[in-house]
Amino acid sequence: MARIVLGLGLAHTPQVHTAPEQWHQRLEADHRNKSLWFRGQAYDWKGLVDARAGENLASQAEPAERQARHARANAAVAAVAQAWRDARPDVAVILGNDQHELFVEDLMPAFTIFWGKELQNLPSTTEQIARKPAGIHLAHHGHAPPQPLSHPGEPELGRHLIERAMADGFDVAQSQWLREADQRISFSSGIPHAFGFVYRNVMGDQVPPNVPVIINTFFPPNQPTAARCLALGRSIGRAIASWQQDLRVAVIGSGGLSHFVVDETFDRAFLAALVRADHEALVHHPEPWFQAGTSECKNWIAAAGALEGANLQARVVDYVPCYRSEAGTGTGAGFVVWS
Ligand SMILES: [Fe+2]
Numbered sequence: 502m503a504r505i506v507l508g509l510g511l512a513h514t515p516q517v518h519t520a521p522e523q524w525h526q527r528l529e530a531d532h533r534n535k536s537l538w539f540r541g542q543a544y545d546w547k548g549l550v551d552a553r554a555g556e557n558l559a560s561q562a563e564p565a566e567r568q569a570r571h572a573r574a575n576a577a578v579a580a581v582a583q584a585w586r587d588a589r590p591d592v593a594v595i596l597g598n599d600q601h602e603l604f605v606e607d608l609m610p611a612f613t614i615f616w617g618k619e620l621q622n623l624p625s626t627t628e629q630i631a632r633k634p635a636g637i638h639l640a641h642h643g644h645a646p647p648q649p650l651s652h653p654g655e656p657e658l659g660r661h662l663i664e665r666a667m668a669d670g671f672d673v674a675q676s677q678w679l680r681e682a683d684q685r686i687s688f689s690s691g692i693p694h695a696f697g698f699v700y701r702n703v704m705g706d707q708v709p710p711n712v713p714v715i716i717n718t719f720f721p722p723n724q725p726t727a728a729r730c731l732a733l734g735r736s737i738g739r740a741i742a743s744w745q746q747d748l749r750v751a752v753i754g755s756g757g758l759s760h761f762v763v764d765e766t767f768d769r770a771f772l773a774a775l776v777r778a779d780h781e782a783l784v785h786h787p788e789p790w791f792q793a794g795t796s797e798c799k800n801w802i803a804a805a806g807a808l809e810g811a812n813l814q815a816r817v818v819d820y821v822p823c824y825r826s827e828a829g830t831g832t833g834a835g836f837v838v839w840s
Pocket residue numbers: 513600695756797
């Protein structure tokens with residue numbers, strides 16, 4: 502029987518792969534953004550600056566702080582990669598989201614389980630690079646290789662997860678190959694960055710057979726609720742445990758924590774709930790709290806659900822609030838290992 506031997510939760514923020522002196526390149530987008538979600542409410546720039554005026558965030562976004570936090574976040578990624586190598590998993594199930602990469606407005610499934618033989622991680626085309634908003638392409642190497650790479654899927658496990666999910670009342674979408682990027686809209690091709698980040702930084706491009714589970718955390722109106730993500734994760738955990746292969750499996754949640762507005766209170770409570778395996782506490786916030794980048798916490802929630810039966814203990818490797826502005830924009834970069 503298969504056994505879950507490792508769990509990982511990690512931020513996949515571009516800030517990790519953007520030099521801290523370049524973080525300001527994203528400020529232009531922050532200033533224009535009319536939906537800066539913070540604690541269940543959408544602010545514009547001015548409104549957010551006013552709302553957070555008492556928090557003294559400017560001092561935490563100063564150059565020296567940026568340098569220190571960038572270094573800490575990178576050290577945490579390295580520690581997560583070390584945990585991966587130590588656990589020697591044969592197979593991975595990766596829970597992540599799509600951000601207008603594979604899926605655009607023609608079709609956005611709530612849950613997709615990939616059960617194909619092969620996965621491509623591809624560099625962006627010249628046209629895609631030209632379309633990217635300021636500051637995004639700087640971190641391209643963090644999730645996409647310089648040359649196209651092909652990695653193995655795990656069709657048998659993928660199909661088993663789909664069958665068990667259907668039996669458990671989740672009408673998931675299935676995929677056996679990665680569709681062509683929509684060249685009018687998508688910034689990248691091949692596997693979305695939530696997965697590419699894991700392939701490159703955790704696995705060092707030595708990617709074992711893996712099953713991507715793609716959750717539409719970002720785009721209304723069919724975002725699965727946090728509770729639903731937890732329940733799907735539990736179904737995935739049971740399915741892995743009933744898979745008739747004597748293999749070591751890792752479960753990985755990619756993304757989060759709070760962004761594009763950092764909320765340290767939310768993030769620290771989220772991490773504490775993971776450590777005490779209080780997964781109901783992860784899903785008690787109303788859905789407006791899980792919008793924009795913070796929605797990616799749902800990838801972790803699903804991973805936590807999958808890990809419930811595995812008898813592993815979560816520990817926080819680090820939590821690094823990476824601020825780029827006085828409004829608190831940036832990323833709450835969290836890193837957790839279950840072992
Ligand atoms: Fe993301």
